Amino acid sequence: MAAQAHLLLSQKLARTLKWLVAGLATVATLFLLTAWIGSAIPRNSDWAQPSTGVEIMVETNSVHTALVLPLVSDAKDWRSEFPASDVDAAHLPYTHVSISWGEREVFLNTPTWSDLSPMTALRIVGVGGEGLLHIAHYVRPAPSDDLRPMRITDEQYRQLVAEIERSIGRNPERKSYPGYNAQDVFYDAPGEYSVTNTCNQWTSNTLAAAGIKTGWWTPLAGGVMKWVPSLDNTET
Template identity: 70%
Template structure:
């Protein structure tokens, strides 16, 4: 059984590497001008950092700063990601992730949830890779993200700190439909080049050049 479990993990990792190497929107070229977004990663989880207000979208209407404890800051960007409810709410660090939770997600899946953080002028870094997309692509990205927004009244939960918050959201989290797959799906729907199946963070960031320092 142990060997079988190890083999299954290795096969899943191999499938993830292969799937993330197959491009969607393979002919896409980053434009010289447009809207700068960022692909955020901690090595395990990815998120989209977006300007708070543009002609295409004012995210304050969806995610007001009043929803976070530190509401009085001059926020300029938000970070949006989708993930699994139990993992988001009850695993403040990856060391808190229990094997039972992992097995449950693999076996039956879990409920979706959004994580939104508010930032003031985030700088490009190893953890936040900038990417310029056209305004039309940004409009499509906004429309794709709006499909993941809570339906009806928003139910929110406290975040990890004073500048972030969680919201109940539609969608089922599974081993094949992960937080990183959500990120690449949003980019793909915008028309941006990204991997076909990206269960791991590296499968998303491999398509985004590292930030210039």
């Protein structure tokens, strides 16, 4: 009888596990489908690159996206918010700053995606997490397929700057945290990360606020980059 009960229990657990896996697969499929549909719906659909203006860059590592901006321009000097003295290689002649927003635990404790634990991933999907700002300093970054330049008007750049300033807040007591290398750093930032408000959504929301064409819902990096002109195509 004990053996039969054990067999029945094992079969029940197997069925439960099977349904659980099937449910997770369904949720993942629905998420990817809605992400594909949402990112294909444009905001600011009539936008086109101007012939003159400010050149910015949109950066990706295929999972995460960032905005790469001139360190100093007529519209903004980012050195006040993001001083080079906050990074180890403070002596370099920086020309650009990479700005992105994401989830605190992932940013600080998962330097590579292989370090992301299943429990952290489930927590982010289920309940979200606190926001964190990632800043990297660059010296004359070279355009590539993962670092794509795009031109926007002076007014659009001012709007972009204003949106970034609003989203990062002004906390005189914000803390900084060591980055992944000698040229980057993390800062406290407002906002709650969730499956509907991801790092990539932050990028597209920031672009959209400046009137630049981008996808409506872009939880994945590809949904952002599909709207950024590739190197051999200067028009969107």
